[in-house]
Amino acid sequence: MEKYNSAHPLDYLEKPPKKEKWKKEYKTQLKQYWHESLKKEAEEKSSLVYLSMENIKPGKPHPVWENAKRNPQESMKAAVKVKVMTGTYRLQTDKAKHSGGRISDKCKLCKQQKEDVKHFILDCENLQNQRSYYLQKIRTILQEGPNSSMIQHLFDNQRILLQMCIDCSHPEVATLIGADIQQIEMVTRALVYALHRERTALMPG
Ligand SMILES: [Zn+2]
Structure with a gap:
């Protein structure tokens, strides 16, 4: 949860969110994390200079x-x-x-x-x-x-x-x-x- 910039697990235990809401939030955070790290990694690679990272989205085809x-x-x-x-x-x-x-x-x-x-x-x-x-x-x-x-x-x-x-x-x-x-x-x-x-x-x- 720390990795995906989510709330602290203890906070969730104290105040459990609705399942659907939590699932949605977590999914968004997870996608965002992987999009950012892919983007960052790709920027350092000269072979990927022509690949538009804007359209590299986890879970979606280019x-x-x-x-x-x-x-x-x-x-x-x-x-x-x-x-x-x-x-x-x-x-x-x-x-x-x-x-x-x-x-x-x-x-x-x-x-x-x-x-x-x-x-x-x-x-x-x-x-x-x-x-x-x-x-x-x-x-x-x-x-x-x-x-x-x-x-x-x-x-x-x-x-x-x-x-x-x-x-x-x-x-x-x-x-x-x-x-x-x-x-x-x-x-x-x-x-x-x-x-x-x-x-x-x-x-x-
Ligand atoms: Zn030629």
Whole structure:
């Protein structure tokens, strides 16, 4: 009870609350505690920089899993997106980092730049066809939304654009797009999955 910032057990013994009330209070305190500690722990991890902790709520799935329930195709796509979100999708820079200088961080598709998450999602020219197709779809959705005047700002700012592609539930992106988050989540999920498929297909050896 001390851990969850609850009242002192002796106080409860002296003045027992109604069962339902106590259950409700305790549940809220418990959720709050775990949300705060998860958030705190995540803030210290550089791999989680694109994961919006605002939407990590104990007992509730992250928006990335919405619409993916009971749909094997969507679950498969969501699983890839979650890897990118949590920094566990292995790119050349990750492989190089752990290789002690034996592996190059250069992108194996274009052989031009180092392959980090920004290169993979926004820059690699070998994945441009897939990328353009889905980004255009997003543009169309946003044009019909309430914040259509912000689209150019969103597409001009690489940092925000990348954040939208990885986790559009991030407050900075969510307030900017103003549209249905779930719809954007679905399209960015398809985008990331298409990039993943294309990257795997084009990968030499
Ligand atoms: Zn590349």
